[in-house]
Amino acid sequence: MSKHIGILTAGGDSPGLNAAIRAIGKSALSQGMHVVGFRDGFRGLMENRTVRLELETLSSILTRGGTILGTSRDKPHKMLVGSEIMDMTQVICDNYRQLNLDALVCIGGGGTQKNAYRLLQKGLNILTLPKTIDNDVALTDVTFGFSTAMEIAAEAIDRLHSTAHSHHRIIVVEIMGHNAGWLALGAGMAGGADVILIPEIPYDLETVAAAIRKRKQRGTNFSIVAVAEGALCRSGHKRYVELKAAKAQAKEKGDAKTLKRIEEDLMEFSTHRSNHTFRLSQELEELTGLESRVTILGHYQRGGTPSAADRLLATRLGSACVDCIARGIGGVMIAADRDSTRAVPLSEVVGRKNLVPKDHPWVLAARQVGTCLGD
């Protein structure tokens, strides 16, 4: 009996998604399986919006950015339906069964791994692939999307150098990555940023200003500061940690009023707001006497053609995923493991995050070449 498999892409889009869809689709079709794609992540699965994936649909998508299936940040257990947030898990499970699926492949980042795991616990056969430009999914060497985003951000830093140099300015460039510093660190190092600030290393403003002033004293009147969107100064980080602890406590006590207030306070720390970056730029201007400008790279980092490395990684993971399905393996994330791949139980992936260790070789190398990390 030939198998029926479904594919969806969820969370923020990321370069390499189409390469992964193509790899899963082509490998599955070559083994006589039937493949269906769901539109817009878990929402399409809930609304039964499907597209049959045949060789024609899968051809010429390898190099395309975004996802041909569309994506969304919808969660099965908390979905906006009309004006209400509802738990649509049962509808999703019914649709899966009505379509006679043998497996569902969910391609996404940390949030998707969690949502996929919830469906696994409801008895669906789920496999996942790790994608995100943030590179923060646990238990995989790397996620696809990261390499392309790092290339784009590094190229932007290259370009910012000449304008910063010409105007004798500081340019503070904000790089995505949510609460992980991989993207800012990798792109910052590759682009030769003078200061790199990441969430894992809370920074001291005076230390950053001193590093810029030191360059100025040496006659270098410009500096590039690569700041991760989630980076925080020491006091900000302290407050953030305290608020998170208070939130956990309020949740445990079921204190809805306090929880609401803490959640409002935590909004200030949302990585979607660039107010930290603008404040940092202004403070550096005051402390160094140099003019400063902000560049927010934003979604530009996620768009366009995936790098060769991301296409290759997505293809390897996608084809390994179909091998697992063929062998009856489920409940796993297909992780990158050096030149090979590894099926990691989803239960081990969820609840973990891959953040930059303070003693990571990239951090040590950045310090050795004199990059200020703000601590």
Ligand code: F6P
């Ligand atoms: O997770 C990928 C990512 O690009 C993060 O780096 C960023 O914080 C977030 O998504 C932005 O989300 P959205 O596309 O919903 O604005």
